[in-house]
Amino acid sequence: MKILVVSPVPTDPVDAGNRARIATLTQELVRGGHTVHFACLPLETCDEGAMRARFGADRLHMLPTPPAAGVAARMAGLLRRAGRALKIDAAYRWPLDAWYDEACTAALRKLQAAHRFDAVFVEYVFLSKAFDAFERDVIRVLDTHDRFGLRHRHYLDAGMKPQWFSTTLSEEERGFRRADYVLAIQPTEARDFAARLAGAATRVLQVGHLIDLGEPVKSADRPAVVFVGSGNPLNVQGARYFIGRVLPLVRQQRPNAELLLVGGVCTAIPDAPGVVKLGFVPDLRDAFSAAGVFVNPVLAGTGVNIKLLDAMAAGMPIVSTTSGARGLDEHGGSAFLMVEDDDAASFAREVLRLFDAENERTRLAHRARDTALAWNAAQLSALEAALDKQQHFPSSLAESPIPAEALAP
Incomplete structure (x- = not known):
């Protein structure tokens, strides 16, 4: 085609x-x-x-x-x-x-x-x-x-x-x-769009971020966390929250702990103790493998957090806020650890626990990778459905229900 x-x-x-x-x-x-x-x-x-x-x-x-x-x-x-x-x-x-x-x-x-x-x-x-x-x-x-x-x-x-x-x-x-097809990037939005388009010829499919899977990484056995983000204000806000409220609690227990910042977010963050700004990294796996844990401290947002999916695909142990896990929150506790947005103490506690628990890091890494593989397979299946020429004409779409598998996480 x-x-x-x-x-x-x-x-x-x-x-x-x-x-x-x-x-x-x-x-x-x-x-x-x-x-x-x-x-x-x-x-x-x-x-x-x-x-x-x-x-x-x-x-x-x-x-x-x-x-x-x-x-x-x-x-x-x-x-x-x-x-x-x-x-x-x-x-x-x-x-x-x-x-x-x-x-x-x-x-x-x-x-x-x-x-x-x-x-x-x-x-x-x-x-x-x-x-x-x-x-x-x-x-x-x-x-x-x-x-x-x-x-x-x-x-x-x-x-x-x-x-x-x-x-x-x-x-x-x-x-x-x-459109004949509307692609929603995560399950909540897919359900919302489908409800709003009830009775219309347009069909809603969930096709989230398609992950460039590659090989999983081995996270570093050192007290370092990594956060990846563009200069989007939501990423900047999240980085500032982690640096101002979470990192000091971590460094009280592990004075040599570091936050590795990757991407455009670096330009909006001033120098601070324990913060290492790596800037743009062509292959994120290089940044992931330099840290022991991936953190996602964003406090607001819509859509789906793409860098969280990338970290899952790389097999990283992850700690995320609830907002940072949007669209993937049902996997919190299994594929990654999730804490409430404004609970800096719990965030720091989970990071410190992972620093000291190699078996738990390994378990989370495997679960994250498996979840990412399943996610990718579901998104590819929905994408193929959007390109099925036998279904795309409006006269047939009007009678075609939204398939349950297209809205499944």
Whole structure:
């Protein structure tokens, strides 16, 4: 099958969770025998050379750069900022297609005329208007990554400044209905989307982060923990929480204990005793194997925590907050240890216990790896279902229930 992936987020460099999600998704499509083209809307900086190497020079397509904001748009931005200062809820919401440029549709129509794709994947609901460029006989798959209906409220409830895109529930659902399949990244969102689309032709499948499994690592027998994260404010908040409240408790008992920080989060964290900033690490297994325990101290978020899945696949013993385990929380206590978000003492206690319990680290490592393997198999099965040409026509989908296995964790 010939597939086009349309994305506002590049695959390279793979220095953030959403980039890793898109990179592994396209990688698995190629491994499945499909021919994959990638159309990138340049909203973020990217490494075009690496992307050409990944997809092939003739399969990477850079879409037109959106025009600079005009006077009207700048004025609207000023009004939006004023509304946010006054805590007006509507000031945080965008119309569904506010970030979409019609020049993208024209460019995609040219690509479709030249290549005749069998299926098109669109990344993020705010880019769903891109489906307009394709005829109805093309399978349309919307990869949501996250829920964006009233997303800003999640940040406000956590006492943080809302980030990126947020819209109304009805606008989000309008974007869903443009697709034949909506991919939810974790079970809770899959069930929510399915309930909201009850009776619609659009079908919901859970296709979470597809893990680049590789070989498991052997964690280090030393008092060091590792946290991986981009510069996303949620990761920064989590790192600061661990450094300010958990690490001092750990170092009271183990003065030589260290936190290894990996990724863009390093740039937002000041130097502190016991904190080692490694920056961008091309192969995360190198960072994992330098520590005895992986920690995930984030205190809020939506979607699924991709680095937690990566650590599970690597066979790391893990301690996570409840929020850090979102989408995977039912595996807490078996595949990893989980503590309440604001319980720094319990977090420190579990880290110290793992430092001193090699057998427990080994048990958790095996359970984490096994859970990651089962997770990956379930996501790949759901992805294959989205590409079944015998099922994708709306007339048949309307009668097709959401399969239980697609919503299973």
